Amino acid sequence: MTELSVPQQAAAPTSESGLMVRAEQVHKSFGPLEVLKGIDLEVRSGEVCCLLGPSGSGKSTFLRCINHLEKIDAGRIWVDGDLIGYRERGGKLHEMRDKEVAAQRQAIGMVFQRFNLFPHMTVLQNVMEAPVLLRQAKKAQAREHAAELLDRVGLGDKLGAYPGQLSGGQQQRVAIARALAMRPKLMLFDEPTSALDPELVGEVLDTMKDLARDGMTMIVVTHEIGFAREVGDHLVFMDGGVVVEQGDPREVISAPQHERTKAFLAKVL
Amino acid sequence: MTTEEATTARARPEPIKAVPVRHPGRWVAVAVLAVLTAMFVHLLVTNEAFNWSFMVDKMFRPPIIEGLLRGTVLMTVSAMLIGVTLGVVIAVMRLSDNPILRGVAWLYTWFFRAVPRLVLLAVFGNIGILWSRVEFGVPFDTQLGQLFGIDNLQLRLFGFSSRDILTGFMAGLLGLALSEAAYMAEIVRAGIQSVDPGQTEAAQALGLSRGQLLRRVVLPQAMRVIIPPTGNETIAMLKDTSLLLYVPVSVELFFQLDAVGKRTFQIFPMYVAACLWYLFLTSILLVGQYFLERHFGKGYGTAQRARARLRTLAAETGGGGAGGAGTP
Ligand SMILES: Nc1ncnc2c1ncn2[C@@H]1O[C@H](COP(=O)(O)OP(=O)(O)OP(=O)(O)O)[C@@H](O)[C@H]1O
Numbered sequence: 001m002t003e004l005s006v007p008q009q010a011a012a013p014t015s016e017s018g019l020m021v022r023a024e025q026v027h028k029s030f031g032p033l034e035v036l037k038g039i040d041l042e043v044r045s046g047e048v049c050c051l052l053g054p055s056g057s058g059k060s061t062f063l064r065c066i067n068h069l070e071k072i073d074a075g076r077i078w079v080d081g082d083l084i085g086y087r088e089r090g091g092k093l094h095e096m097r098d099k100e101v102a103a104q105r106q107a108i109g110m111v112f113q114r115f116n117l118f119p120h121m122t123v124l125q126n127v128m129e130a131p132v133l134l135r136q137a138k139k140a141q142a143r144e145h146a147a148e149l150l151d152r153v154g155l156g157d158k159l160g161a162y163p164g165q166l167s168g169g170q171q172q173r174v175a176i177a178r179a180l181a182m183r184p185k186l187m188l189f190d191e192p193t194s195a196l197d198p199e200l201v202g203e204v205l206d207t208m209k210d211l212a213r214d215g216m217t218m219i220v221v222t223h224e225i226g227f228a229r230e231v232g233d234h235l236v237f238m239d240g241g242v243v244v245e246q247g248d249p250r251e252v253i254s255a256p257q258h259e260r261t262k263a264f265l266a267k268v269l
Numbered sequence: 270m271t272t273e274e275a276t277t278a279r280a281r282p283e284p285i286k287a288v289p290v291r292h293p294g295r296w297v298a299v300a301v302l303a304v305l306t307a308m309f310v311h312l313l314v315t316n317e318a319f320n321w322s323f324m325v326d327k328m329f330r331p332p333i334i335e336g337l338l339r340g341t342v343l344m345t346v347s348a349m350l351i352g353v354t355l356g357v358v359i360a361v362m363r364l365s366d367n368p369i370l371r372g373v374a375w376l377y378t379w380f381f382r383a384v385p386r387l388v389l390l391a392v393f394g395n396i397g398i399l400w401s402r403v404e405f406g407v408p409f410d411t412q413l414g415q416l417f418g419i420d421n422l423q424l425r426l427f428g429f430s431s432r433d434i435l436t437g438f439m440a441g442l443l444g445l446a447l448s449e450a451a452y453m454a455e456i457v458r459a460g461i462q463s464v465d466p467g468q469t470e471a472a473q474a475l476g477l478s479r480g481q482l483l484r485r486v487v488l489p490q491a492m493r494v495i496i497p498p499t500g501n502e503t504i505a506m507l508k509d510t511s512l513l514l515y516v517p518v519s520v521e522l523f524f525q526l527d528a529v530g531k532r533t534f535q536i537f538p539m540y541v542a543a544c545l546w547y548l549f550l551t552s553i554l555l556v557g558q559y560f561l562e563r564h565f566g567k568g569y570g571t572a573q574r575a576r577a578r579l580r581t582l583a584a585e586t587g588g589g590g591a592g593g594a595g596t597p
């Protein structure tokens with residue numbers, strides 16, 4: 001799936017072991033507010049990891065740390081063996097330049113709750129903009145790939161439309177295609193269906209299921225328990241900036257061990 | 270059902286014929302205005318000081334037209350071009366993470382917005398006093414040379430006489446453009462800040478660099494907010510070229526009209542001519558601004574739809590390219 005040539009760092013502990021993401025003691029504060037209090041997480045290649053938790057528990061923040069949209073205060077995050085945002089040299093961490101951070105982000109797709117499509121570009125332009133700008137592909141190739149992806153998410157007939165002309169579900173599917181256009185090895189979803197009308201949730205979840213079936217590694221923040229149970233390989237329950245409980249989604253959902261997980265699931269189910 | 274049928278079946282009631290409300294105040298106002306207008310027209314026609322024939326004879330003379338084309342129109346266009354470009358740069362500096370760039374940008378806007386344009390132009394007109402030659406090289410070279418025991422060390426790369434470069438026109442252009450950049454920087458900054466931060470985030474997540482996301486994602490969307498006040502700035506700039514009198518810039522409309530007036534002791538008619546010329550020029554810009562604002566002030570959705578229609582048209586004719594400006 002990924003023939004992306006991202007410069008490989010000195011052999012990091014995660015790349016051989018089949019781990020796509022490894023987070024170690026991730027801490028993050030906004031001023032006096034400590035949002036992440038030591039998150040440990042491992043996501044294997046090809047795995048779908050569902051992240052659950054009450055509002056304000058730090059799910060979005062953690063997701064944004066993985067592609068360095070937020071700088072972490074302590075801990076380490078590796079994606080496919082590469083340390084995110086820093087370079088370790090002689091036992092010392094060196095901050096990466098903007099260019100290097102941008103290069104790392106190219107391999108990590110992200111889908112937002114509010115779609116964040118570029119409103120001044122057509123659907124096709126939205127999808128092919130980044131690959132062309134970043135010289136990942138020639139314009140003609142990028143266009144072909146974009147049209148292919150849009151076809152795959154069921155929007156092959158909307159290439160010339162503007163985001164404002166689409167329904168929420170269609171916009172979110174364009175957003176997924178846009179992220180896929182960079183041929184990422186990891187996809188991050190931050191409540192991709194929370195801003196959608198109930199009848200549109202299904203089409204986006206179906207697109208994500210297809211993606212999971214094709215072997216994409218995904219971290220999905222969601223309140224869709226059904227999706228987690230059906231598609232998830234791993235479920236992580238977060239509360240108050242820590243991982244409270246994790247394991248096989250079906251087991252955690254049917255027999256939660258922790259009080260807070262029980263209380264949360266009782267509310268969502 | 271039955272009631273509805275009954276109402277539609279019934280005959281339409283007679284149209285209302287009521288006595289309208291009278292507005293005596295309006296008639297009084299019209300009468301007063303009519304008298305005032307008549308007095309004004311009387312003044313225009315009968316007062317000798319206007320000297321209309323003299324004014325019309327002089328106001329189209331070649332030096333005045335040249336002043337209009339170069340000192341007013343060309344100056345406005347050039348000052349705005351430099352001002353907008355520099356303004357974008359300063360706005361981006363102002364919003365950067367680098368505290369030094371931010372500080373420099375703040376200092377710049379503070380200075381150029383705090384000093385009145387007229388005073389600024391007077392200063393730039395006399396800036397040649399500082400240097401007879403403008404030279405670029407190592408600063409304090411002579412002084413440094415003395416420290417090392419070298420007399421009269423000069424490390425200059427290139428230079429030119431300030432009289433060549435800081436002619437009235439260039440000094441005036443510099444003054445107006447630098448001052449405009451400060452105002453434009455504030456406008457552009459407001460425009461950039463009006464764009465949803467989610468847009469920047471999405472572009473960053475795709476791996477775009479800061480420059481790329483600014484150019485391709487943020488600025489195009491900020492345009493909606495930036496364009497209307499830029500139109501106002503252009504009109505203000507056109508009027509402010511008259512301040513070039515204080516540089517002085519001789520190839521300029523107001524300078525020329527003023528000069529003719531003073532030379533012929535017919536100052537008033539020439540000032541009236543100036544009013545008429547500026548009214549004419551700003552009216553042209555106001556018409557342009559009307560169309561620009563109608564275009565950009567539209568609801569985002571409808572403007573998009575219009576462009577989508579253009580886009581499908583272009584696609585049908587075989588030119589529907591993506592990835593940038595490609596509409597016929
Ligand atoms: N940029 C920021 N500055 C200050 N505080 C922030 C910032 N981003 C998030 N927070 C705070 O961090 C906490 C966790 O936020 P986060 O968005 O990660 O929660 P979440 O688990 O995603 O919640 P939700 O389900 O509502 O999306 C919240 O209290 C929020 O107010």
Ligand SMILES: [Mg+2]
Binds near residue numbers: 060
């Ligand atoms: Mg969130």
